[in-house]
Amino acid sequence: MTKEEADNGRDDMVIDVPGQANAVPDGFNANYLRIYYGKLFPHADMFKWMSYGNDGKHPGCDKSYFGRREFSFTLENDIYIRFQSFNSVTELENSIKEKCPFKIDIGPVYSVDPAKRHAYAQSGNNVFTPVERELVFDIDISDYDDVRYCCTGADVCLECWPLMTIAIKVIDTSLRDDFGFNHILWVYSGRRGVHCWVCDGKARRLTNEQRAAIADYFHVYKGNENSQKKISLPGLVLHPFLARSYTEVLKGFFEAKLLPNQNLLASEERYEKILEMIPDASVASELRRRWQENKRASMSKDDINIVRWEQLKSILQSGKQKMQGLRRCVEEIVFSYTYPRLDMEVSRHMNHLLKAPFCVHPKTGRVCVPIDPNNCDEFDPTTVPTLSQLLEELNRGGLRQDAENEWDRTSLGESVAFFRTSFLQPLLKSCKEEIENSYNAKLQQSKNDLSW
């Protein structure tokens, strides 16, 4: 985050007195949060998720598992407390309701309960160490500021949000098809990006080195304002992963949406950025000449960006171009504008803390809701429920006691339902199977060992 926003100073809102109109003024504060954590935050579901099937019902369950997970809370006044751990859903829920954290982060599962870590730190044998942690990714739209002209920094609109959508598509497909992962949760970060939680057992047990390898596999966009070329695609053809991403997602999006919407070739300032990426100066000058001449005349009704892009492609991809480096130039341009820009550091280490889903973002008031990767085109960050909106919906709902869960009376219901059916239930089913299989295998092993 290179451009921190100044605090909005929204902390002085007062909640409505019950009995008055249902309207709840916009805001984010401890009073609102208290109600949110009291009635809406899905404590039980989070607990079930984090337990990964270790609910004690099967003899193979590890009862210590949930208690070894680190949570961290950021309280009002930016007080930050790490190494929080809980032994039951009740402890988790009570602590959240009592402390009312402005942000909850989830860390790894350690070898021992984090609360007891000091007892182990002395031995120097790394006995207090992370043993399991989801494979996570963090994509932030402010990392794309050099390719979007509609917004900068923390702002997001429907013109540039699709960059996040295609990032989800590329990464999600690869995680499933290439790496064989199944239990993947995508979450809106609340303001300007998305998080990804890969929860398969195999993923949770990856070492730091393996995580770094996966991050590097996805690492195509390299560089910053100091380096020149951010994307380099040498080789005669693209690796199948890159080729698939290009043909199935990136090319279409770039040509049909990004190019015309962001007017990438319409003005000199913008087309120069693309011309800079062409290693052959004579080709670049030829295009420059054509476009400078063409500034006011418009030959056809087609969008000028699309016309110019076709010109660029036809020169670069014509059989006449023998120069090395030109071969993949078109793909390099498309990749540099559209390929996912991941925060590498987030994914590499097991001990990286990441914000929990269903938290509320302090600056926008929006809830960090799950995103369906199969329908991510439909996701609209500007209509995600906000804290005040949810409280208002609760008020309107009246005194109905029959609803089992409060969130069903609000827009949050949809998100929780999705979380359960698409993610949590399949995950828990798979975890149970894993626990059973592992337990049976151990039984078999000890039977074998007993035979003299």
Add this chain to the structure above:
Amino acid sequence: MEVFQSHRKSSSNNVIVSILPFYRSAPPLEVRLEDFEFFAMDRLRVLKGISDGLCRGKKPEEMEKLVVDLWKANMRHPQAVEEVNKDIISHFVLRLVYCRTEELRKWFLSMETTLFRHRFRLESSEAQRALMSEFKLPYKAVSNAEFESVKDKLGQVARSMGQNLAAADAIFYKVPFEEVPDLVSGRRVFIHKGHAYVAMNQVVSLVVTQFRSYISKALILTNRKWTSTIREQEKDRLTPIVEALCTSYLGPDYSQPQEFGEISIKDIDQVAKTSFPLCMRHLFEKVKEDHHLKHGGRMQLGLFLKGVGLKLDDALAFWKAEFAPKVSAERFDKEYAYNIRHNYGREGKRTDYTPYSCQKIISVTPGIGDHHGCPYRHFSEENLRAALVRMGLSSRAVEDVMDKVHNRHYQLACTLTFEAVHGSSCDAGINHPNQYFIDSQRVLQSKNGSVA
């Protein structure tokens, strides 16, 4: 002693020669005390040579030749048995030397793995297959039917690396992707549903990963034994040798600022202009310009300043003042002060972090919005030239420096810059930014008789 020693090749037997040990257990040999030290020093020369080669960004083919030359120069013996013994003994002695801290272990592991990798590659493919079965790697060769179904994708991967899928390479191994992180990392394999299709010539990676993981565990065990028994038992005999071996080769780590004691804030601007190496100058300029630095930059510059002699209180004041236009004092105290104190060993596990060496800085991958790393490696040519001119280099000097950069001799480039800026030679070469600083101050002091 479990040395894997295949039968000798002779015209009559027609069997393979391979003398590549896996260092599975300490040799029950008797070693003379002088050999204990000398064997280790010879091996250390090999490892240090490898370290230098990696620093200079040598390509794999160059590294291979380097390893051959280093081994021939330091470890060869006319009698194969003697050579193997020296190989094994020297390895185990160095384990004692390099097991003692995390940083030492990391270095040793990295160099030994690189050494092993290249030695393994040099073996014939029959020898490699034999070694693989020795390691008991349970990977199945891909059946013909399956090969046909993925042949296209395998061909794509090969061509993306500038190779061809020869018929001879039709032997592929299907292994879980977790086992070949470096192949995954470089997108050098086709992955599908969690399995990587590894070509015969990439099999090296499989074996190396096993080797690396084994040595890594062994080092931890060695450390435990060292701390609990060996060090005390051998305090009159081996321990002094072991401890001397370590410090004599790693050079000073600049964790305790030596000659210049303290630098205060008011001095920084001035010494930045005269005595900072380019990497730190760039970071320093950026923090003044942007009033912010991302984490990587804060670490690199912050630790450097600590090594230069900036006290904790001054460091806190410096960063706070520089960030002030973007970060309020309260926010600074909450979000940044902790990390600075952490760097000085006042928080958390109280590690006193050491400033980064050139090797470390060159090897990082700066991402979007980052300014750390080594400018000689990470800057585009244009940006680097401009930066050198700003440092006051003549165009002749710039050309000399760029020549080193094109040959990927980044530290030599920095050394030339030092010489050009100070008008005096630097024979030892630059290995550490703090060394640059100290040498610079020395030169200036001898010229002016005072700290410049």
